[in-house]
Amino acid sequence: MYKKSVVIVIALLILVSLGGLAFRGSGSKTTAQVDKIAIIYVEGVIMGGRGQSNVFVDQGGTDQVIKELHEARDDASVKAIVLRVNSPGGSAAASQEVGEEIKKLRAKGKIVVTSMGDVAASGGYWLAACTDKIYANSTTMTGSIGVYVPYANWEELYKKVGIYQEKIKSGPHKDILSPERMMTNEERAIIQVMVDDIYNQFVAVVSEGRKMDEAEVRKLADGRIYTGNQAKQLGLVDELGNMYDAIDGAAALAGISGKPVIKEYGKQSPWQMLFGANGQAGSLLEKVILNQVKNALNSGEMMDMSTNKWQVR
């Protein structure tokens, strides 16, 4: 009877402790209610889709970035977002999609600040131009405001190898940009019009975002890259500083006093790390291209090949 009583007392003590912890958990102001700064990472080539991330490759699709922007928008405790950009650019459509999402986020009253890493060029700069303030390191590679369409003509090689491809087309331009034949002047003109159209959209985004005259943007937007230092002098960047300077800047703009609470997005669970964000392995081609991108970034050179035809570069 004595033993039973002792165990019952212990059980009651545990129940009371659990009750106390529950009360304390619900009574105190949780970190979920504290004003926060979200950090969203845009890394690698900007491409539409879900991307993949596992132990072998880490390739971000913009669907994930947009999802994170949505989560930050819906989280009332997130007052500002720092967009950490480390990207040489990528698809025009994907850049535009993320850029528009950033604009919606700002329309909801959230502050969005860009922190540029090693490189935030072209499509990376498109995103930055959509934010409230841009921070870059003085040696960051940025700019590259322009558009190009990669095209390779392998006609002679195919002839040497003995490959003759025929196509039954519904229209004369259905196989435009095909590598096995020379592009016609008419097709070149079609592509040029499209490139110009996207370029004009890009210039308009920079002009609106940076509050610069369109003619002034066009002077800078000849496709060249700038260092962070040069970009600051030209008005393409607001401040020189690292990610923590950008966090402090975002906190100041959002009116957060004291040391800001950080909420990082994009962390992968071990399951996702092992099996990829979309649960399927990427194609070999994508892996090869990703390696080329990584090599280009490591050597400081710009990439001249991509899975997408339309490159904002």
Place this chain on the structure above:
Amino acid sequence: MGSLFEMLYDVLFQPAIGMQHIAQRKDVGQAVVVFLLSILIPIWALYFGLKTTNMFVMFNMMIVVKILASIVMWITGAAIWHLIAEFFGGQGTAVGLFTALGFAHAPRIFIVPLWALIAVMPANSKTMLMTIAVLAVLLWSLSLDVVAIKEVHQLSAAKAVLVFITPILFVGILCIIGVIFIGSSLTHMPMWL
């Protein structure tokens, strides 16, 4: 139910007698109940603790990992220690040891009142107190594992400790060998700045 209460009391406060009774009765059902309570009650407390932090999103994963790891450790621990105990001349049964090791998880429920107590302590001492509390409960639980091996297999205290630490030593040696091999292969790699 009364016998479960008495068994729990014995395990917590006179473990040698408690483990002897458990080894004789081999009531696996009661061991499973004690094991689950010992795992789930601290997890429940952890839920209240993590609810106020950014780590709450990981809670579901932590529950699954904690429960699965505990079950795997319980089963494999019983199997491995039983085998080693037999090598050392142990007389007990695997089921008896499995049951006793299940009861050895019981001290873990004391982390809950300790956690509640520490929650009202000054903020600057919380981390240290929590570390001490976790270590104390862990040592209590591990010492019950040794008592379980000793009483179930009727070994001396020294042999029981040896049985207990043999798998740990084995894993440790494997790790050291692994580190030596990896270290020697790394020394042949070119260095980058």
